[in-house]
Amino acid sequence: xxxxxxxxxxxxxxxxxxxxxxxxxxxxxxxxxxxxxxxxxxxxxxxxxxxxxxxxxxxxxxxxxxxxxxxxxxxxxxxxxxxxxxxxxxxxxxxxxxxxxxxxxxxxxxxxxxxxxxxxxxx
Amino acid sequence: xxxxxxxxxxxxxxxxxxxxxxxxxxxxxxxxxxxxxxxxxxxxxxxxxxxxxxxxxxxxxxxxxxxxxxxxxxxxxxxxxxxxxxxxxxxxxxxxxxxxxxxxxxxxxxxxxxxxxxxxxxxxxxxxxxxxxxxxxxxxxxxxxxxxxxxxxxxxxxxxxxxxxxxxxxxxxxxxxxxxxxxxxxxxxxxxxxxxxxxxxxxxxxxxxxxxxxxxxxxxxxxxxxxxxxxxxxxxxxxxxxxxxxxxxxxxxxxxxxxxxxxxxxxxxxxxxxxxxxxxxxxxxxxxxxxxxxxxxxxxxxxxxxxxxxxxxxxxxxxxxxxxxxxxxxxxxxxxxxxxxxxxxxxxxxxxxxxxxxxxxxxxxxxxxxxxxxxxxxxxxxxxxx
Numbered sequence: 256x257x258x259x260x261x262x263x264x265x266x267x268x269x270x271x272x273x274x275x276x277x278x279x280x281x282x283x284x285x286x287x288x289x290x291x292x293x294x295x296x297x298x299x300x301x302x303x304x305x306x307x308x309x310x311x312x313x314x315x316x317x318x319x320x321x322x323x324x325x326x327x328x329x330x331x332x333x334x335x336x337x338x339x340x341x342x343x344x345x346x347x348x349x350x351x352x353x354x355x356x357x358x359x360x361x362x363x364x365x366x367x368x369x370x371x372x373x374x375x376x377x378x
Numbered sequence: 379x380x381x382x383x384x385x386x387x388x389x390x391x392x393x394x395x396x397x398x399x400x401x402x403x404x405x406x407x408x409x410x411x412x413x414x415x416x417x418x419x420x421x422x423x424x425x426x427x428x429x430x431x432x433x434x435x436x437x438x439x440x441x442x443x444x445x446x447x448x449x450x451x452x453x454x455x456x457x458x459x460x461x462x463x464x465x466x467x468x469x470x471x472x473x474x475x476x477x478x479x480x481x482x483x484x485x486x487x488x489x490x491x492x493x494x495x496x497x498x499x500x501x502x503x504x505x506x507x508x509x510x511x512x513x514x515x516x517x518x519x520x521x522x523x524x525x526x527x528x529x530x531x532x533x534x535x536x537x538x539x540x541x542x543x544x545x546x547x548x549x550x551x552x553x554x555x556x557x558x559x560x561x562x563x564x565x566x567x568x569x570x571x572x573x574x575x576x577x578x579x580x581x582x583x584x585x586x587x588x589x590x591x592x593x594x595x596x597x598x599x600x601x602x603x604x605x606x607x608x609x610x611x612x613x614x615x616x617x618x619x620x621x622x623x624x625x626x627x628x629x630x631x632x633x634x635x636x637x638x639x640x641x642x643x644x645x646x647x648x649x650x651x652x653x654x655x656x657x658x659x660x661x662x663x664x665x666x667x668x669x670x671x672x673x674x675x676x677x678x679x680x681x682x683x684x685x686x687x688x689x690x691x692x693x694x695x696x697x698x699x700x701x702x703x704x705x706x707x708x709x710x711x712x713x714x715x716x717x718x719x720x721x722x723x724x725x726x727x728x729x730x731x732x733x734x735x736x737x738x739x740x741x742x743x744x745x746x747x748x749x750x751x752x753x754x755x756x757x758x759x760x761x762x763x764x
Contacts (some may be wrong), residue, residue: 288427291715311715313425313625338690345596
């Protein structure tokens with residue numbers, strides 16, 4: 256399994272043609288207490304860089320973009336009752352949705368863990 | 379994710395000014411943003427824990443961006459009458475050491491700012507006989523220009539730009555502050571008096587904008603860091619950022635100028651009729667009196683209301699209020715997640731027909747419809763010490 260990051264602070268874990276998407280530890284720390292997450296429903300077609308989900312902190316609403324194109328297979332059902340999971344475990348149990356990648360070659364434009372760490376260090 | 383929400387405005391824009399506690403905030407981990415032209419802390423440990431801390435204990439807010447003004451006249455000219463020409467409150471009836479919430483009105487009765495005005499007692503740290511006023515930071519320079527334009531030339535205005543202002547808010551604020559300044563226990567809500575701390579003159583009022591008991595403390599900017607340290611050394615006190623200040627005042631049902639109030643809105647539409655003093659209503663001689671008194675008599679066409687939003691998702695400023703036909707009939711002016719209620723709440727302007735308590739209305743935000751119920755404000759009870 257490989258993990259990739261976007262400059263907009265989403266991550267995607269890829270196994271075969273299935274991707275699991277969330278927001279980074281850095282992003283959750285910047286947002287603060289998350290009170291609501293609107294995840295996409297199964298069947299929704301997403302385009303790389305397009306709106307995919309909404310995450311709301313006490314302060315503000317933020318769009319979450321699709322790191323890669325594909326079709327949603329599942330939104331994380333645990334986030335409806337416990338959006339704070341994103342604060343507690345952003346890069347694990349706080350995942351947002353899973354999708355079937357339509358164009359795995361898009362992954363080439365994303366950062367790996369080391370490149371993302373260097374990117375965040377400059378923020 | 380959208381960058382604008384994540385990346386703080388810490389760029390070195392020369393136009394953004396710093397306040398006396400700038401380094402103090404940064405040293406305590408405050409995340410700085412631009413607000414009202416200044417670098418200000420939006421949060422330290424997080425909006426939610428800071429909000430709950432204030433409701434439970436005491437929080438220290440730096441509000442030095444707000445404008446602190448002194449008004450006086452020479453040769454006994456009528457200061458109160460001059461101020462009453464732009465405010466609808468009973469200024470002449472304000473006794474020494476008493477504070478009043480009032481509104482700066484444009485000629486047509488629109489609200490230019492909301493403010494607190496206090497009659498200075500003979501003895502005060504500013505050595506002025508007259509009125510002390512605190513106005514909003516984002517509007518202070520416009521306010522001063524308006525005062526200079528509207529008031530007679532014999533009214534002298536001093537903008538105390540070197541004076542800092544702290545707010546200490548919460549049920550334990552009195553215990554913490556009384557350890558440093560014992561006399562503050564004798565103040566009641568909306569009174570103010572001169573005190574000394576560490577040999578320095580301070581001006582303290584028992585007021586604030588969180589709905590909790592608390593104080594506002596005016597001190598020379600040269601001494602404010604030492605006072606902030608002394609206050610935060612008290613076990614009840616933590617520094618609190620702008621984020622929690624906003625969620626606290628929203629729960630308290632208190633409008634924020636530039637969001638819930640602006641020059642297109644009159645006091646009656648804003649549901650701030652209490653700021654129209656009885657004598658002033660009878661004299662009907664404040665700006666926009668004809669229009670405002672007609673709205674008070676007949677009821678305004680639109681009104682500021684509180685909303686309990688169903689579900690968990692906050693509905694924020696800018697969302698539309700929908701009428702029966704699905705068209706926009708009003709706007710949400712403040713909205714967010716209320717930490718003490720654990721639910722989303724909002725303020726909105728709605729037509730009179732939708733303004734009754736208990737009315738269920740629809741809101742639209744980013745293409746999604748939300749349901750809400752008009753509710754009495756404050757959302758949580760005020761805890762003022764009267």
